[in-house]
Amino acid sequence: xxxxFESATLGMWVFLLTEIMFFGGMFCAYxxxxxxxxxxxxxxxxxxxxxxxxxxxxxxxxxxxxxxxxVRAARLGQQxxxxxxxxxxxxxxxxxxxxxxxxxxxxxxxxxxxLFAGHWDYSNTPESPxxxxxxxxxxxxFCFYFFMxxxxxxxxxxxxxxxxxxxxxxxxxxxNATYFTPVEISGLYWHFVDIVWIFLFPxxxxxxxxxxxx
Amino acid sequence: xxxxxxxxxxxxxxxxxxxxxxxxxxxxxxxLGDWNIVVALLIAFFKMMxxxxxxxxxxxxxxxxxxxxxxxFFWMILLLGQVAIDYISRAxxxxxxxx
Numbered sequence: 282x283x284x285x286f287e288s289a290t291l292g293m294w295v296f297l298l299t300e301i302m303f304f305g306g307m308f309c310a311y312x313x314x315x316x317x318x319x320x321x322x323x324x325x326x327x328x329x330x331x332x333x334x335x336x337x338x339x340x341x342x343x344x345x346x347x348x349x350x351x352v353r354a355a356r357l358g359q360q361x362x363x364x365x366x367x368x369x370x371x372x373x374x375x376x377x378x379x380x381x382x383x384x385x386x387x388x389x390x391x392x393x394x395x396l397f398a399g400h401w402d403y404s405n406t407p408e409s410p411x412x413x414x415x416x417x418x419x420x421x422x423f424c425f426y427f428f429m430x431x432x433x434x435x436x437x438x439x440x441x442x443x444x445x446x447x448x449x450x451x452x453x454x455x456x457n458a459t460y461f462t463p464v465e466i467s468g469l470y471w472h473f474v475d476i477v478w479i480f481l482f483p484x485x486x487x488x489x490x491x492x493x494x495x
Numbered sequence: 496x497x498x499x500x501x502x503x504x505x506x507x508x509x510x511x512x513x514x515x516x517x518x519x520x521x522x523x524x525x526x527l528g529d530w531n532i533v534v535a536l537l538i539a540f541f542k543m544m545x546x547x548x549x550x551x552x553x554x555x556x557x558x559x560x561x562x563x564x565x566x567x568f569f570w571m572i573l574l575l576g577q578v579a580i581d582y583i584s585r586a587x588x589x590x591x592x593x594x
Contacts, residue, residue, distance in 0.1 A: 287557050294563040301567040309574050316582055331520060338516045346509040349550040356499050472551045479542045482516075483535035487523035 286462055293466045297473050300436075304477055307432070311425050311484065321418030323489025327409070328393055329426065330384065334486035337380050338478060344373035345475045352468040358458030360451060367448040370471065374441045381434050394427070395420040426485050433481060436474045443467045498555050508549045515542050 315322050351366035388394055392402035403416040412419070447467050450456065456464060519538050523531060548554045553564050 287560070290556060291560050291563060294560055294567075298563065298567045298570070301571060305571050305574055308571075309578055312575060313578065313582060316579075331523070335516060335520050339513055342509060342512045342516065345512075345546060345550055346505060349505050349508075350502065352552075353499060353502070353505070469551055472546050475550075476543050476546055479546070480536075480539050483519055483523070483532075483539055487519065487531075487535060 282459060286465075289462045289466055290469070293469050297469065300473060304429075304432070307425070307429050308480070308484075311429070314421050314425070315488075318415075318418040318421070321415040322422050324409075324412060324415050325419040325422040326486065326488035328388070328391070328423075329486045330387075331486045333380055333384050334482045337377050338482045340373050340377045340380065341475045341478050344370050344377070345472055347373065348468050348471045352461075352465055355451075355456055355461035355464040356458065360454070360456070363456070363464070364448060364451050367444055367451060371441055371444045371448070374437055374444065378434060378437055378441070381430065381437075388423075393423060395423045429481055429485065433474065433477055436477070440467075440471050440474055443470065500549065500552070500555075504549065508545050512542055512545060 347366050347369040351363055351370060354360075354362035354366055389400060392400050394400040401420070403412060403419050405411065405413045444467065447464055450463060515538050519535055522534050522538070525531075527534065547564060551564075553561060556564075
């Protein structure tokens with residue numbers, strides 16, 4: 282059983298390595314374009330609300346705590362605690378997606394969605410009188426923003442579905458103190474998605490926080 | 496089998512992660528020039544290590560799992576490092592000539 286458990290953990294890490302490559306490519310492309318257009322990225326980043334980003338970071342960290350505690354409960358064979366903690370994790374996962382939806386909606390209304398005719402407007406406004414000079418580069422950052430947070434959100438949706446499955450498995454008594462591999466494995470996935478966000482938050486939301494380059 | 500970390504450990508890690516999130520936010524409001532991104536990434540790296548070692552419990556995993564987790568990190572360093580070296584050194588070339 283111990284060997285089975287270790288093989289399963291290792292297999293999950295191999296999967297996570299492919300995920301690292303998936304997100305790594307986007308982080309790499311982001312790094313290149315940011316080094317090409319630092320001023321434009323700093324200016325454009327002001328359209329992302331760091332408060333939403335910070336709240337979502339905190340929400341994800343709480344969900345990671347409840348996930349870690351859920352795995353702990355599973356190891357100790359505490360079935361009731363496991364189910365409650367899984368539900369808490371799902372709840373915070375949905376909170377994260379809710380905040381994300383509010384943000385996306387704000388960008389949609391604000392016409393900051395590139396590639397959608399009629400929903401992209403980067404002309405000067407009273408609040409940002411000099412932004413039009415960055416109109417083209419701003420599209421690049423917004424594309425990165427939507428692709429990176431979008432793929433992250435897809436991973437969150439998969440994670441929530443995964444947690445629901447684990448919850449129903451736990452409720453039908455599939456796990457005990459000697460068998461809890463699926464809980465542990467999905468926990469690894471959940472923490473990985475959390476780590477991606479830990480990097481996305483400073484990279485997308487906090488670029489030009491101090492500088493007045495509008 | 497694994498040693499099981501205490502609830503206290505998990506809560507302490509969570510507290511540290513939350514405090515670090517506030518620190519990231521606060522530091523980003525101070526103008527440190529080019530160092531803003533360095534500090535932000537260092538904090539993010541520290542948070543990642545906490546999640547990987549304690550929440551994902553790699554600290555107590557088998558050496559083989561540790562190797563695989565480390566390989567992912569090493570691969571990121573290779574990708575970002577090599578690309579960065581390329582793009583940084585391009586500026587050293589004479590104007591308009593790449594080679």
